[in-house]
Amino acid sequence: MTVSITDVARVAGVSASTVSRALRGRPGVSDEVRAQIAAVAGQLGYTASRSASSLASGRTFTIGVVAPHIGRWFFGTVLDAAETVFSAAGYDVLLYNLGSPEARKRFFTRLPVRKRVDAVLSLLIPDLEEEEALRSLGVPLATTVGGARDGFTVVGIDDHAGATSAVRHLVNLGHRRIGMISGESEPLHWTTPIARRQGYLDVLAEAGITHDPALEADGGYTVEGGERAMTELLAVSRPPTAVFAQSDEMAMGALRALRRHRLRAPDDVSVIGFDDHELAEVVGLTTIAQPVPAQGAEAARLLLRQLDEPVAEPAPTGHVRMPIRLVLRETTAPPSPRSPL
Amino acid sequence: MTVSITDVARVAGVSASTVSRALRGRPGVSDEVRAQIAAVAGQLGYTASRSASSLASGRTFTIGVVAPHIGRWFFGTVLDAAETVFSAAGYDVLLYNLGSPEARKRFFTRLPVRKRVDAVLSLLIPDLEEEEALRSLGVPLATTVGGARDGFTVVGIDDHAGATSAVRHLVNLGHRRIGMISGESEPLHWTTPIARRQGYLDVLAEAGITHDPALEADGGYTVEGGERAMTELLAVSRPPTAVFAQSDEMAMGALRALRRHRLRAPDDVSVIGFDDHELAEVVGLTTIAQPVPAQGAEAARLLLRQLDEPVAEPAPTGHVRMPIRLVLRETTAPPSPRSPL
DNA sequence: AAACTGAACGCAAACGCTTGCGCAACAGCG
């Protein structure tokens, strides 16, 4: 039913090995025979069985991508870009969506990518045990989140610098009571919230503003969480006049909370986000932009490069930092003395 | 280096075939031996090579998912839900992101899923040729977009009914000049825009409103397109007092255009979307909600069911329709006589 | 003209599993 390499060989009047060599551009086949074989293969609609070829060669031409919540904008966008690069290079991608704890545990114990992929791109931060499991795969590893890790090529941004310029922007506008919506409840080893928070603290310090813990609220990196967090911040005795949300999704939740309270941004409180979400422009959100698709693409490219290298390399793990920039839109302004707050 | 089935067999003191049967729960192995083997396998960290086992068995335990733009909310969300179902059932997913024409052509000519997947979930509408290519794979097929197609299990919504209730809502509010932002420039065979447009036309007719072609604009199903389309609509001699956007993304673009023109929704023009995008609530967009994750999950489940069936079935292609509902938020209201329009 | 090249190709052995079949061993039956 499905045509195999021997069928092609028979029709072309050569051996299977020659067909294999011819189709993969390996030397040892004359140009005419090669052309002949290509013609026959095309005509018969032959495609080599990946199972068989990877069994025989050890190469799978497949990349494993593991991510939490592909549904979320950030991960979906990174995945989109990475997949594009991989498939253009002839690699397929095996996707693992590890949103739930069960899925995550299942993945790391059974490790279904073992012997199935040539490399792994991780969009989540593995804990130590998980990290070890990934390393045990013996393939190149890359990630677009978190800080540098042994054996991982990481492509990311300077979270601290991003947070710094966000908060500094608020300070420059004249704000003194600046709140932050963070994501402390995220899994361990997730350094982003920590770095962004530190940026926030550092700017406060440099501006001589004493840090008020009541002005920090947890938004869990979701829209709803951001809304809840903003609501909390509005409930403190002296609410902030500006808020730095560690992600645009949380910032949008914050905007929603403001609307619910009949307050307006930036008239009553300024809001700045982080990420430059696809829809940030739609809601006019001022934010720190990071090149999300570029990060995915770059990570993919670096991974592919490692695969092309003459092996035996001592795992050329690198750390590339992508540029960030402040995008001014309509949710930040100087504090208004007329605000009801 | 990596442990194979024979290693396990040797350690457990049995043959490889017994290990294979034991680990996969096949009959013909006594309980004690089975337990023994399981123990050894666990201890050795053995995982069967997927390549080898699918080569031998023909089963791949992998599902191919092809989608345009996984980065877009709708597809990302469907994918997320579907992947969750698949992986819970022990299947892996091979992802193909066919955003660009080149990627798409490459996929359908080389058909990298051939002999590599047990089923395919398509989130894009194949043209006739592509459809034939998919069918030639000889595996169960499903889709969450478009109308019924031979050999496909389709899970979707009633686009016509959704559009109908959207436009009827506007009519009930008292609007007579109702514009539409559609997506005509999308690829052929994409029935959604057609069905939604028909719903629009039908309601106009039933309300005795004569259809004005100048009130239709193409938004290409993107935010920017929606913004452009709204701008066009505002430029006609007598602009609409309400607009039905065929997707929330376009509706958000429309809102953005309104803001740019110093107009407000719903004060100056009402806007209703379609999909109930994750962020629709954030911007207060009235819309037609469809259960996106549920569609992905359901399609995945139906596909798995076909795989479990005793084969030889005459391709039990079904067509399930998920419920939709009107979600009232803050972008629709009766037409205002005081509007500058 | 004999010996020596490569280049082009075929042979056959993996790769690590699955599975039909055969063969013991043992149970239950008349």
Add this chain to the structure above:
DNA sequence: CGCTGTTGCGCAAGCGTTTGCGTTCAGTTT
């Protein structure tokens, strides 16, 4: 006590490739 069934397991033949090695043969060398 022989006979027929079961049950539990091993044998070995694939599955469709890739690849090291061997062979053939035309084209150089001496």
